[in-house]
Amino acid sequence: MASIEKQDHDVEQDARISDDSTPSTPPVKEVEKPQAPAKEGTPKAYLALLGGFFGLFISFGWLNCIAIFQAEYEVNQLRTYSSSEISWITSTEFFLMLFFSPVSGYLFDNYGPRVPIFIGGLLQVFGLMMASLSSKYYQFLLSQSIVSGIGTSLIFNPSVTSPMTYFRKGRALAGGLTVAGSSVGGVVFPLMVNHLLPKIGFGWTMRTCAFLILGLWAITVCCISANMPRKNRNFDFQRFLQPFKELNFLILFVFAFFLYWAIVVPLNYLSVSAITRGMSISMALNLIPIMNAASFLGRTIPNVLADKYGRYNVTMAVLLFTAIIELALWLPGKSNAAIIVFAAFFGFGSGACIGLAPVLVMNLSPSPQEYGFRMGAALAVAGVASLTAPPIAGAIAAKSHGSYDNAFIFAAVSGFISLVFLIVLRGKVIGWKLKENTSKAGGH
Template sequence: MGSGRKKEDEREGFRMVPNHDDEENIEKGDVDLVKYDPYAPPDGGWGWVVMIASFICNLVLDGIAYTFGIFLIPLMEHFGVQKGPMSLVGSVLAGTIQLVGPFVAVLVNKFGTRVVCIAGAVISATGFFASTFATSVPVLMLLYSIVAGTGLGLMYVPAVVAVGYYFEKKRAFATGISVCGSGAGTFILAPLASLMLSYYGWEGATRILAGLCLQCAVCGAVMRPLPRRKEKVEEEEEKGEPAPCFQSVVSSVFDRRLLTNIPFLLLLLANLFSTMGLYIPYMYLPSQAESKGIPAVDASFLISVVGICNTLGRILSGLLTDIPCVDPMVVTTLALTFGGLCPLLMALCVEYWSFLIISVLFGTFLSAWVAVTSPVLVELLGLELLTSAFGTLTFVRGCAALLGPPLAGFIVDGTGDLDIAFYISSGLLVVSAVVSLASYLTIKRSQ
């Protein structure tokens, strides 16, 4: 009878718990009825498995995107092209991952994180594997950058969103751990890619990366959907057929409330410049170090140094921004300012120890800019517009990632001076800091 009463109470949305405030009543068997929500995020349990799966997805997809510079010279030699055309392959890959973000968000809303992530793992693995048979740069770009990049983009959004579904009180902590996979991927895959290149060439190394992508299908499989509220399902059914995917994306990206917010528009402009500048050192740092007589393995390890410092920096900057008196816009502006000086110093480095120091500073400073993006958007627009604003910002960053490295590459090809790429990166990041400061001052003036 007691068991039947317990089940009946749980169906009604109650749970029997002891009243710990009165030990005497506990001895008598008295209990309180506490209202609970069966549809609330579990804040643990299987959620920790989902967090680890998201971490691995971020490790693989960002690790591949950020370590393309290690493949740059072998690919140039294989296809007989210069830095400009070949760096375009890497920048299109990075740009595609972010450009498809708004579309992927719509797919996640319709099909769930599990299906979309598994599809992304299969598509990216197929694209990378097929690219090893490419006979020209355009074919390589189609398979490696666009097809595989789309697959990685399909993995990226579920890897971020799934953690949020499983956590509420611990959401910031769990999400922070999962996105640290980005820096960990750069740290791990950079020396691994260099080692694979020395043994298997770029084709074999890329096929191994394809295998890593395919393993992410297992990570997607653990992102099982949580039960949904009956009222929510009925509400969606009453709305009938949803808007077409493209229409949904356009209405989200071009929200009138976003396009009329001056500080947000300035923030978009700042991100355009900063993302263009960010990817250039990732692309050319190994080549720059090798040109100073540093061995290829040691040169590729610099990307690992940037990655691990980026990981630690995200955690520290997140803790710093949680302090009530710290303004995330100030953190963003300072991070872009000091981070913008690092590429300039990279061009002046000669000894390996100097490259190591600047790589540490570059990874640490610019990690803060990335880590505080959500707090900045909430401060500007409020929680209601966070998803739409993040989608728009991701789209702009994708466009910028397409422009920065090839722009620097074509200029380097024309001048024959690799240092110019780092001057361009530094200039773009400093301009971004100035625009970010203008956004901050605009906010303060309106308050």
């Protein structure tokens, strides 16, 4: 109290001196206090969650249709090409969505989520409109794979990351609800495509989907925001390479690579492989919305459990579940009922893995300012896996006389390898005890 009174007395004395004397002392520049971070549960946080949901709906949700386009092109537009050759169209689109993420992460860190999402939406819609006019292999590759793929990447990374910047305690749940948008999109788009293709043809089906994406993209741009400071800086390639020099992130990258090898093969070949087992084309195409509907549960329920029982623990459990059913359910299950059950179970497991992986990346990041480009680096690694897995699986199926059983074995083995690296990462980050101490798990 004495100190405060002394300070007040000094201020009054300085004021009198300033009034009585001609030269005045320069005013002290007031230090601006940093803006308090938005708390969990604020309207801005929930609007960001809504924007992220729709951003995933139109990006990853659209790419959840890749199995439908694989089957459609094999039967109609590109029937003279092999399954492995056609898979380059869908795998390149998936690859670019993930591999281009460092660029969208850089834009996100410097300018916030709206700039990359705005550019990405325009590219995605333009690419799909051009795909609706395509008839040759290179045209589909340029429009659907490259232009639309880059567009989805600019939407995907900021949409995943932005909502989680508003949450800490419920980060896994927030991430799951955001990524669940891709599950809903993965139900809506296949049903639309299956319903519209025989009625209005391929061209207008693609345009109708593009118009829906355009409307939801506008909502995403209006709602999305991020709760993190931004500082404009030049792209530093050495800074981008920094996570590749850190042992924990290197282990995480290897985990992500084999995880996407395990997931992308069934995503790409589920419908085609079901047709080879005698399922009708219409029923085989309906496997995609069944799988994506189940993945909605996989991207929400495990994320709730992860905030309670540990993010590494739950991720390991669902990854083990996914790898097991690729062997124990797919290989012996030849009937339609068994294939439908596999689609639902695989959708749940793969959805949980995809929803929890970004949370692990954010937990390992040293500061919020590095969320964007570190998430982009992890997704770029996953993109390489997404590019290479379908052609490898297609070549395996060709060597197996059209059977996809060995391709699914390849996916399951990749899942087990991914699980090994995740166990090692968990041990290094939080220790080897069964109970996960979330205070050691990191996160900002």
